[in-house]
Amino acid sequence: MRVFTSAEEILAAVGTEIGKSEWLTISQERVNQFAEATGDHQWIHLDVDRAKKESPYGGTIAHGFLTLSLVPYLSAQIYKFEGVKMGINYGSNKVRFPSPVLVGSAIQLTSTLSEATDLGDGALQNTFTQTIAVEGGSKPALVLEMVTRVIF
Numbered sequence: 001m002r003v004f005t006s007a008e009e010i011l012a013a014v015g016t017e018i019g020k021s022e023w024l025t026i027s028q029e030r031v032n033q034f035a036e037a038t039g040d041h042q043w044i045h046l047d048v049d050r051a052k053k054e055s056p057y058g059g060t061i062a063h064g065f066l067t068l069s070l071v072p073y074l075s076a077q078i079y080k081f082e083g084v085k086m087g088i089n090y091g092s093n094k095v096r097f098p099s100p101v102l103v104g105s106a107i108q109l110t111s112t113l114s115e116a117t118d119l120g121d122g123a124l125q126n127t128f129t130q131t132i133a134v135e136g137g138s139k140p141a142l143v144l145e146m147v148t149r150v151i152f
Contacts, residue, residue, distance in 0.1 A: 002079040007124050007152055013113045018128075021074040023106040023135060026062050031103055034066040048103075062101040067142050071130050074109035075146075084150045090125065093145035099137055106135040114145070122152040 002018050004010050028048065035041050040063055043050050051060040072089075081087055101107055115127040125147060132142035 001077070004079065004081050004150075005083050007118065007122065010113070010116050010124055010126060010150075011118065014116050016113060018111040018113055019078040020111075021077040021109040023108050024070065024074065025106045026066075026101055026103055028060060028103045031060065031062050031066060034063055034069070038063070038065065040065075057100055057102055060103045062103065064097040064142070067097065067101050067107065067132055068095060068144065070107070071109065071132075071142075071144060071146065074107075074132070075111055075128070075130065078109065078111045081150050084152055085122070087148060087150045090147040090149045093127065093147060094143070095145075096143045097141065098143065099134065099139040099141050101132075101134055101141045105137075107132050107141060108135070119149070123149060124152075125149050 004013070031045050035046055044055055045060055045063055048060055052058060055061070110131045110133065112129045113126060114129045117125045119125055126149070128146045128148065130142070130144040130146050131140045134141050
């Protein structure tokens with residue numbers, strides 16, 4: 001776990017890999033719950049028998065946005081900010097889903113601090129490149145440029 005306690009620590013870490021999360025196995029139950037929460041009931045995610053027969057992946061896959069939604073949970077295993085007055089999710093510059101996450105496979109997040117800009121008055125804008133790998137996969141399942149702001 002990397003703990004950032006000052007703007008100087010963040011600025012000094014630009015360009016470095018911050019760390020990796022634990023592996024997380026994606027269950028059909030999690031996919032089903034995400035479908036209920038979002039209303040995305042596409043068969044490729046939910047119909048196990050049909051996906052085994054008709055899907056090019058040989059089974060059900062996680063929603064791309066489910067994978068994306070796990071970034072805060074996984075990144076909390078990698079880094080945190082202490083001593084800040086406030087931290088916010090400022091958005092994303094880029095989100096890509098290069099490969100699917102098959103149900104039953106495990107994913108792992110790698111976080112790299114790509115950029116940090118001093119905004120003055122103790123505020124920093126940080127861009128993290130967040131990459132989710134699938135265990136045994138050749139391409140990442142997710143590449144995200146996530147932008148956060150913290151105020152010390």
